[in-house]
Amino acid sequence: MIWQVSILILYTLSLSVIFIFSIGQAYLIYFYLKTSDEHNEEVITPSVLPIVTIQLPLFNELYVTERLINSVCNLNYPISKLEIQVLDDSNDDSLILTANIIKQKIAEGFNIKHITRDKNIGFKAGALQHGLSNAQGELIAIFDADFLPEADFLHQLIPHFQNPNIGMVQSRWGHINKNYSLLTKIQGFGLDGHFTIEQTGRNKANLFMNFNGTAGIWRKQCISDAGGWQHDTLTEDLDLSYRAQLKGWKFKYVEELTTPAELPIELNAFKSQQHRWTKGAIETSKKMIKEIWKADVGLKKKIFGSLHLLNSYVFLFVFLTSILSLPVLLIKNNSNIPVIYFQLLSVFMIGFIIVTVFYLIANFSKKDSFKAFAKLFPMFLSVSMALSFHNSIAVLEGLFNFKSDFIRTPKFNLSNIKQSFKDNVYINKKLPKSFYVELFLFVYFFLGIVAAFYYNDYGLLPFHLMLFLGFGILNYYALKHQLVKN
Known part of the structure; x- marks a missing residue:
């Protein structure tokens, strides 16, 4: 009994x-639902465009590096205002391929740098922080290797930074291979829920939301003010998001702009991604929950921030x-x-x-x-x-x-x-x-x-x-x- x-x-x-x-x-x-019928605030492109640094963190991306760099170089933005950092920690043949592509882009007039490190300390977070120390731009756009930003990506998101309190602007993820198999359809279905209800709901309700690791733009000052990229968790994006918002920075989610990306088509790749996201969220919750409850942010934000991190x-x-x-x-x-x-x-x-x-x-x-x-x-x-x-x-x-x-x-x-x-x-x-x-x-x-x-x-x-x-x-x-x- x-x-x-x-x-x-x-x-x-x-x-x-x-x-x-x-x-x-x-x-x-x-x-x-409460805010779905509300019109988004009108944003006007600034008369003087800021310098933007685009960071492309790479590690052994033999199959998608050329596609990524070409996509970034096709952005509709003045070359004189654009710096591209290819943060390459690769240790395979893709390193040579990437170097050759960059040489070609330099010859075409792009300000593009191939940044490598002797030791892969801190993985992606370490690479981003290493590049940040030499970044020329006041705004930092980040794209993982499987993303393909639309040509007007920067023009769509940069106007939101005219609000000096905005520290990060995130676009929605799209899926270029959603119909590859049932497995990719299931992944796309789940991600669409996150990028529709969750991100929009949190942002509209003035709750804590997160940068999704890619397809977004940061204000460089915001990253520095929050303590920079740290690699003590597997979800450096979630960690920095909370540190930045606890410093008083505001985030903006732009659901209308979709940035296409590739979904994992192989089961182990999908499960590896799930493992990293899940474990990293637990690590971040252990690091940040106390900070949330010590902060003067209101009970509602504390409760929903905790639910978010503990999910x-x-x-x-x-x-x-x-x-x-x-x-x-x-x-x-x-x-x-x-x-x-x-x-x-x-x-x-x-x-x-x-x-x-x-x-x-x-x-x-x-x-x-x-x-x-x-x-x-x-x-x-x-x-x-x-x-x-x-x-x-x-x-x-x-x-x-x-x-x-x-x-x-x-x-x-x-x-x-x-x-x-x-x-x-x-x-x-x-x-x-x-x-x-x-x-x-x-x-x-x-x-x-x-x-x-x-x-x-x-x-x-x-x-x-x-x-x-x-x-x-x-x-x-x-x-x-x-x-x-x-």
Whole structure:
């Protein structure tokens, strides 16, 4: 009886934590809808254009470097006002390729510098800080290797800096290869929710928001005032964002400007990115939560800033809820626990409804059809829940100070499913150890489906079906990509 009660308490606690975070999402939905009809303030291009330094942090980007540099050099901005820093920590053949491309651009008249370091200290954050010390521009634009800024990017964002309190302006991410596969469609679907409801809601509600690491512009003074780029977390962008805003700087999110980028098309690359974002957020929360609550920023900003930084812990509670759901089903049908307890748990369905509304609104904001949403949302939710195991490991690593390197996400420069990444030199050619755990979990939740029919109890059946599907998709792509690589 004690172990049954313990499981039910832990299960209820996990559901309660997820519910609390979903309420936070509901608030962002409310404010997004409240402000969606408001006209953005009119911004006028300054009469004197500022000098802009564009930083391009690179590490072994053999397939996308030329595309990136060409895109940046095609920006509609006076060459005399533009400095391009290629911050190259590469240690492979891409270093020579990049050097040759830069020589060509210098011959064309661009002020472009190839900046390398003897030691890759601090990874991306270290490279950005190293370049900042010699940057000529008062504004610093940053693009990761997989991004392709539109020609008018600078003209769209620079006018916002006429407000002297603005320290950073962020554009929305687009996806050049969203239709490559189901995996990329799921990623794009999730990111669209973040860049529609979350970023807009936080910004409009005057809450803390974050620079997304790329496709944005910083005021150089803001970076310096906040203490510069620091590499004690894996999410240097989130860390600097909070330090800057706690110094009083304001951020601006411009949803109307989309900067196209490449989504990871290989499962290990996608999971590596998820691991870095999740673990880094935990590290940043440990570093910044106390600072938020000591600051004079108002209770609302403290609460929602905390929810923002602690959001990655949800993965741990989603995984706990998932694992415990099968024992809960067995307890319900093989114990004397009052049935009303299990019926009361249905209140947590409100959280699922909030998540559904969240992504439904994001879908409609992009003028996608309900039919497209109905097809993709269950897949997205299933994979997101299945990723809770992988991301829970990242949460625990961040929580218990397990240090790891900044693992870059391999780029492919592919947009057509007929194009193979078999010869990509950066991808991991081995099945990760997590594959075997996820295969076990695939079977585990199949047993949950069987149990539903055995007990004639279908309350958790949709939940187990989605987990079964989610782990099935992850296992499918793990095996499929393994066959492609070999």
